[in-house]
Amino acid sequence: MLFLTVDGRGTYTIHGSEEGVFRIRNGRVDPLGDDGAASAWNGRSASTFFAGLQVATTK
Amino acid sequence: MLVGARIKLTGVVSRQATANDSGFVSFEALPAGRYDVFASAKDLSPASPHVFDLPGSGETTIALTLKPNAPTARATLACGGLDSRSIKALGAGAVLVIHVKVIGQTTSEGLSFANDSSMDLTTLNRVQVLQSFKSSAASPPPGSLMTVHQGGGRIDRGEFIDHHSFIGLGP
Numbered sequence: 135m136l137f138l139t140v141d142g143r144g145t146y147t148i149h150g151s152e153e154g155v156f157r158i159r160n161g162r163v164d165p166l167g168d169d170g171a172a173s174a175w176n177g178r179s180a181s182t183f184f185a186g187l188q189v190a191t192t193k
Numbered sequence: 194m195l196v197g198a199r200i201k202l203t204g205v206v207s208r209q210a211t212a213n214d215s216g217f218v219s220f221e222a223l224p225a226g227r228y229d230v231f232a233s234a235k236d237l238s239p240a241s242p243h244v245f246d247l248p249g250s251g252e253t254t255i256a257l258t259l260k261p262n263a264p265t266a267r268a269t270l271a272c273g274g275l276d277s278r279s280i281k282a283l284g285a286g287a288v289l290v291i292h293v294k295v296i297g298q299t300t301s302e303g304l305s306f307a308n309d310s311s312m313d314l315t316t317l318n319r320v321q322v323l324q325s326f327k328s329s330a331a332s333p334p335p336g337s338l339m340t341v342h343q344g345g346g347r348i349d350r351g352e353f354i355d356h357h358s359f360i361g362l363g364p
Contacts, residue, residue: 149283
């Protein structure tokens with residue numbers, strides 16, 4: 135899972151650094167970062183994470 | 194592989210071992226699934242994590258190469274202004290929130306992010322979109338291909354590995 139920003143030239147980069155990257159490994163969340171959201175989601179199920187994202191990204 | 198190299202496997206289960214006199218390590222009775230394998234040895238640059246999917250039966254062989262570090266290494270710290278307390282906060286600050294599969298990575302060298310005369314490494318990740326969250330007109334549909342830039346990376350210069358630490362996104 136990537137949280138991305140884009141610059142004026144249309145180049146997509148990762149939001150923040152490690153904080154914007156959450157890997158999915160064997161059905162579990164494996165964040166690249168280690169604090170905040172990363173800490174909260176580390177090791178939790180991917181399906182729960184996706185459901186949380188649906189809610190979190192819906193205005 | 195080098196005798197005495199340390200091999201660490203993480204995934205469904207985690208294992209680690211030291212290469213034998215022939216430079217080999219064998220892990221047996223591993224459950225099927227996705228694994229990262231890391232190799233390291235004294236005075237050598239650690240190998241990039243190698244990701245592989247282990248099938249339910251059979252044998253998978255992976256060859257890893259370790260080389261010395263470049264005489265100097267670079268590190269860039271990315272910080273400031275980011276609210277990462279929650280996925281809602283991260284999502285609010287992001288243009289796109291996408292579930293992707295990384296299908297390829299290349300690292301190239303260009304002018305420094307600091308706009309001085311030094312050179313920085315940039316890694317381009319070719320990704321396939323599996324799902325888009327944060328729906329907008331710019332959201333890529335499932336199946337589309339994108340390139341995501343990240344600062345840093347590793348370049349194999351033949352005799353040694355040139356390493357610029359910025360962010361460690363792997364496949």
